[in-house]
Amino acid sequence: MLTTTHLAAVLLLGLLLNLDRNEWFAALAFGVALDVDHLFAAPGYVERNGFAAILKPSWDDGSGIPWRSVLHYPMGAFLVIPLSVGWRLLLPLLFWLTHLAIDYVQSVTLAYSAVVESAFLASVCLGIFAFSYQAWAAASSDHGLRPFLRYVKEYLRSSIYGPRRANRGTAGRS
Numbered sequence: 311m312l313t314t315t316h317l318a319a320v321l322l323l324g325l326l327l328n329l330d331r332n333e334w335f336a337a338l339a340f341g342v343a344l345d346v347d348h349l350f351a352a353p354g355y356v357e358r359n360g361f362a363a364i365l366k367p368s369w370d371d372g373s374g375i376p377w378r379s380v381l382h383y384p385m386g387a388f389l390v391i392p393l394s395v396g397w398r399l400l401l402p403l404l405f406w407l408t409h410l411a412i413d414y415v416q417s418v419t420l421a422y423s424a425v426v427e428s429a430f431l432a433s434v435c436l437g438i439f440a441f442s443y444q445a446w447a448a449a450s451s452d453h454g455l456r457p458f459l460r461y462v463k464e465y466l467r468s469s470i471y472g473p474r475r476a477n478r479g480t481a482g483r484s
């Protein structure tokens with residue numbers, strides 16, 4: 311699926327598992343950055359199919375030329391499992407499997423890819439929103455959508471510009 315969809319799925323799972331900084335790194339590497347292999351295949355693919363074909367749900371153009379690395383196939387487990395040893399919940403493996411599962415669902419629903427992906431992305435985003443709201447409401451004396459959106463704005467600002475420029479108390483967890 312689109313990298314944005316993978317990113318959203320990793321965000322939701324990461325929030326649910328309350329990841330720390332190192333764990334976020336592993337989650338993003340194995341859950342999202344995995345798709346970097348498409349970049350290596352892209353020049354040849356575009357040459358064969360034209361630029362617009364970039365947006366096709368599957369890059370399998372029947373040429374037999376691989377467009378995904380071994381990490382996109384079950385064989386990749388031989389690489390991912392050793393790297394997962396020592397991580398809580400074998401996190402790299404967990405996020406890698408999640409990525410493969412999402413790609414698999416897409417591959418079996420290719421004909422309805424746009425609908426399936428939109429519905430999936432929308433539910434994941436809704437999940438992220440619901441989880442964040444709940445966590446905020448539990449920790450804050452404020453309630454309601456407006457204060458929450460103000461908090462999100464402040465939180466994003468502090469993430470981008472650093473905690474010093476943000477209001478006190480909204481610097482987020484370390």
Ligand SMILES: [Zn+2]
Pocket residue numbers: 311344345382409413
């Ligand atoms: Zn993928």
